[in-house]
Amino acid sequence: xxxxxxxxxxxxxxxxxxxxxxxxxxxxxxxxxxxxxxxxxxxxxxxxxxxxxxxxxxxxxxxxxxx
Numbered sequence: 660x661x662x663x664x665x666x667x668x669x670x671x672x673x674x675x676x677x678x679x680x681x682x683x684x685x686x687x688x689x690x691x692x693x694x695x696x697x698x699x700x701x702x703x704x705x706x707x708x709x710x711x712x713x714x715x716x717x718x719x720x721x722x723x724x725x726x
């Protein structure tokens with residue numbers, strides 16, 4: 660989900676819960692990028708994905724992402 664930087668957090672939270680029928684998460688990760696295109700090498704992408712999955716496993720959550 661891509662949102663504006665100034666979107667109300669409560670509105671975003673409500674949208675995620677109602678649109679995706681999600682339970683209240685115990686973990687919420689926000690990845691914020693800059694104005695320029697950011698490219699990661701495949702090893703960096705793999706490490707980032709692995710870290711996200713590990714964080715989800717530890718907290719019992721599911722992560723949906725796209726890189």
